[in-house]
Amino acid sequence: MSERHRLRSLLTLVQLNGIIPIRTQPLYLLNLLASPLSFLFFITVISHGSLLAYGVTGGMVLTMLSVGTGLQSDLTHYRHDLKFQDVVVASPVEAPVYVAGMAFSELVYSLPGIGVFVVILAADGLASAEACVVLAGVMLLVWGFATALAFTLATYFEDVRETFMFSPLISLGLTVLPPVYYPLSALPGWAQVIARFSPTTYAASLAQGATGLQPLSTGQALLDWTVLVTFTAALFLIAAVKARWKEP
Amino acid sequence: MGSAIHAERLGKVYRHSVKGVPALDGLSLDVPTGGVYGLIGRNGAGKTTFIRIAATQLEPTSGRLDVLGENVQGGERKIRARIACVPQESRPLYFLRVEEVIYLYLKMRGLEPAEARRRTKAALDELSLTEYAKRLVSRLSGGLRRRTLCAMVLASDADVMFLDEPTTGLDPIARREVWQAIRRASREHRTIVLTTHYLDEAEQLSGRLALIERGQLVLEGSPGDLRGRVRYPYRVTLQGGFTHAELESYGQVSDVEGGYLVFTREAEARDLAKVALERGARLSMGPVSLEDIFLDVVGKSIDSDGDAETAEEAA
Numbered sequence: 381m382s383e384r385h386r387l388r389s390l391l392t393l394v395q396l397n398g399i400i401p402i403r404t405q406p407l408y409l410l411n412l413l414a415s416p417l418s419f420l421f422f423i424t425v426i427s428h429g430s431l432l433a434y435g436v437t438g439g440m441v442l443t444m445l446s447v448g449t450g451l452q453s454d455l456t457h458y459r460h461d462l463k464f465q466d467v468v469v470a471s472p473v474e475a476p477v478y479v480a481g482m483a484f485s486e487l488v489y490s491l492p493g494i495g496v497f498v499v500i501l502a503a504d505g506l507a508s509a510e511a512c513v514v515l516a517g518v519m520l521l522v523w524g525f526a527t528a529l530a531f532t533l534a535t536y537f538e539d540v541r542e543t544f545m546f547s548p549l550i551s552l553g554l555t556v557l558p559p560v561y562y563p564l565s566a567l568p569g570w571a572q573v574i575a576r577f578s579p580t581t582y583a584a585s586l587a588q589g590a591t592g593l594q595p596l597s598t599g600q601a602l603l604d605w606t607v608l609v610t611f612t613a614a615l616f617l618i619a620a621v622k623a624r625w626k627e628p
Numbered sequence: 629m630g631s632a633i634h635a636e637r638l639g640k641v642y643r644h645s646v647k648g649v650p651a652l653d654g655l656s657l658d659v660p661t662g663g664v665y666g667l668i669g670r671n672g673a674g675k676t677t678f679i680r681i682a683a684t685q686l687e688p689t690s691g692r693l694d695v696l697g698e699n700v701q702g703g704e705r706k707i708r709a710r711i712a713c714v715p716q717e718s719r720p721l722y723f724l725r726v727e728e729v730i731y732l733y734l735k736m737r738g739l740e741p742a743e744a745r746r747r748t749k750a751a752l753d754e755l756s757l758t759e760y761a762k763r764l765v766s767r768l769s770g771g772l773r774r775r776t777l778c779a780m781v782l783a784s785d786a787d788v789m790f791l792d793e794p795t796t797g798l799d800p801i802a803r804r805e806v807w808q809a810i811r812r813a814s815r816e817h818r819t820i821v822l823t824t825h826y827l828d829e830a831e832q833l834s835g836r837l838a839l840i841e842r843g844q845l846v847l848e849g850s851p852g853d854l855r856g857r858v859r860y861p862y863r864v865t866l867q868g869g870f871t872h873a874e875l876e877s878y879g880q881v882s883d884v885e886g887g888y889l890v891f892t893r894e895a896e897a898r899d900l901a902k903v904a905l906e907r908g909a910r911l912s913m914g915p916v917s918l919e920d921i922f923l924d925v926v927g928k929s930i931d932s933d934g935d936a937e938t939a940e941e942a943a
Contacts (some may be wrong), residue, residue, distance in 0.1 A: 381709070385738035392736040396721065396728075404723040404764065463718035467781075470683040470713035470790065471737050474705070626704070627686045628643065 381472050389473050393481025397454065398488030412450065413493045415551070416442045419561060420500075431562075433506055436497045437515075437587040438561035441580055443493040444519050445554055448526025449547040451486040455534035456543050475625040483527040494519065506591040514590035518583050521608045525579055528615035531623045553578070560584040563594050579611040632696060632788050632819040633659035633682055639690035640677050640843070651677040653843035654691065659821060659836075664814045666834030667823045668922070671933045674843040675823040676716050676792055682821065683713040683790045696787060712737075712786035714777045716793050716823075722766040726757055729765060730780045737784060751783035754809050756802075771798045775806060782809050788819045795829060807833055827918040827930060837918075841926050855915055858924050860891035863916045864900055869909025875900075891916065891924070 381389070402408050416439030423435035458464035468478055498515075501507040529550070537543055554560075558578035559567060564585065567575060575581045582604040589596025589604075596604075640652040652674045659665045667675045680686035682695055684704045693700045695707045720729040730751050734744035752758045755775050765773060778794050791810070795803045803826075810833055814820050824830050830837055831851050839847040839854075847854055855861045860879050867887035875881045878900050879892030887910075892900065897913055904911040922930050 381738055388738055389736050392732055396724070396732045396736070400728065401723045458721075461719070462721065463715040464721060466680075466683070466685050466715040467713060467718060467733070468736070469685045470708060470711050470715075471733075471784075472709045473736055626684060627680070 381474065381477075385472070386474070386477050389477045390481040390484065393478065394485045394488065396485070397482060398485030402488065408489060409492050412443065412446050412489045413496070415446065416440075416493060416497075423561060433501065433504055433591055433593050434561055434563075434588070436500050436504075436506075437584065437591055437593065438555070440494060440497050440515065440519060440587065441522055441560050441583050442551070442555045443490050443497070444522040445526045445551060445580070447486045447490045447523055448530040449543070449550055450489060451482060451527060452530035452534050452537070452547065453540055453543040454486070455482065455530060456537040457540045459534065460537075460539060469625060478625075479527075479531060479623075483523075486527070487523060490523075501591060506593075511590040511592075515587055517605075518586045518590075518608070521612050522580070522583050525608075525612040525615045528612065528619040531619040532615070535623045554580045558584070563588065565594075579608055582607045582611075630661055631658040631694075632661040633657075633665075633821065634694045635678070635682075635691065636693075637691040638678070638681065638688055638693050640674075640681065640686070641689045650689075650843050652681075652688070652691075655840070655843060655845055656691075657838050657845050657848060659819060661819055662814065662817045663835040664810060664820045664822055664833045666830040666837040667821065667840060668827065668830050668837060668918070668930065669823075669840035670926070670928065670930055673840045675840055677843075678840070679713070679790045679792050679821060679823060680715075682788075683711060683715075684708055685713075685715075710787040711790065712781045712784040712788075713790040714781045714792060714794050718777060720765045720773055720776050720780070722764070724765055725762050726765065726768070726772075726776050727752060727761040729776050730783050733780045734783060747783045747785070751779040751809075754782075754812065755779040755805050771802050774798055775802055778806050778809065782813050785813075785816075785818070788821065789813065791820060791822045793823055793825060795824065795826065803829065825930065827922065831918045839922065839925060847921070847925055851918065854918070854921050858916060858921050860893060860924070861916055862892050862894060862897040862913065863920055864890045864892060864897055864911060864913045866890065866900075866904060867910040869904055869907035891920065 419442065420435035420439050424432045498507055498512070533546065558575045558581045560580050564572055564575060564581060585594070585596065586601065586604045588594040589601060635655055635657050638652050638655040639650055641648055641650045655674065655678065667678065669675050677686065681688050681693055681700060684700050684707055687701070696710055698706045700707065724732065727748055731744050731748040734747055735741060752761050755778065757775060757779055760768065760772060765776065768776070774794065774797050778791065781789055781791065795806050798806065807829070810820055822833060834851070836848070836850055837854060838845055847857060849857070865884065865887060870888065872881055872883065872888065875888055875890050878896045879890050882889045890900065901911060901913060919930065
């Protein structure tokens, strides 16, 4: 397959799993926004608007993680229920093209949500050009590790119902318990230690720093980026080793 | 004409197999280039496992399998560029329209949009799907979904196409439309490997047939060859004029509703017809069907479940 053909395959997968389902059922977009907007609503109401920005940065991280959990369900459903993956395996489409195509297709669902959050941040005066660049980088990395995690887990799931069970647990473990919607300092000391095992802690730290919600030293920012990039790379490595294209 | 597929002592034991029952047990066969090759066997005989290995979806445990001259272990990339597959129990993505299922599959395979559109239209026409082209898959019957998948894969024009029970759930008219499309593809020198539970379908379509039982090749050849290899190539049904004991000298006798079914040889069939006419018995005679051959060779009906199925399901 030439590079042109690979790109065509990838874009076709984005169209097939991202654009067309939204055209058929636009409520898919609201589905992904429901949880982040609910958190934002509660946080804003309870804090009388003072913590709105935490709700927005947290919502952005949660939206990108939801892309991963959505991907996990789609992959499992396509592999076991529809046998779509078998159709693709027995074709010129290579595994990395399928992975990238499916990952980008899920990203389509998140774009309106991210757009809404950026507009709220801008209205709140927190969306400087520098902040937007940092936020874009952080969101891409969160999307990256959520995608890698989805591919790894989907390999082991035998039924889409298992993904329904795991998805809320993943959200709980990566966005509610770690300080995504609040500053790390709000947690007691022992909980801060545990929170540092979650990559979303570093993503939130960078997002909160970029929007001026929390002070962020250059050293801390460097550490956050390093951990986030390393974690994403490690998950991609695990996905590459564990995810099955051809059944053993 | 060479082999499109060459299997040599191919073995597969699923990791979670019950008691280590092999799904394929030293299977050797050659699928010639061009034409339809039918794989028949009971549930769990190993047909789907063979197709999945040949379609590079599943690793074999032992032996060797070459598709279009490339080993499935190592040569996957070259093989995948030239094959297409309708897996067993596969379904098209429910949120697509029928025409999108075909068009997007072809584009995903790397075809230019104009060519993908041309082939989509041709496939829709050929399988009488044009009137459903704009309909969502979620609103189609099971048979139409299956037909859409067949159209999708046949439109690919791949050198080797694997169709694993492609007509399950189709009504007789739709089955014949799929047969027509398969025949057209095979006339264009494509190789089609087909598994089916419908023995009439296997006989109608296949230039050659392989009968698989417990992961092994039991019988292989053209439908005519297979008839020549069974003990009794003729079947005679009789009503009245004979007793069971009298008929036993002609061949293998079974009681059927209102009479007897006798599997016999050509000379004995002639004698039997003569005697039946003298006695005024009602008689019908003809060559054995594929179902009869299956029953004779395997000793069980094709509709009964095979032992290896549990192994396949557990994997």
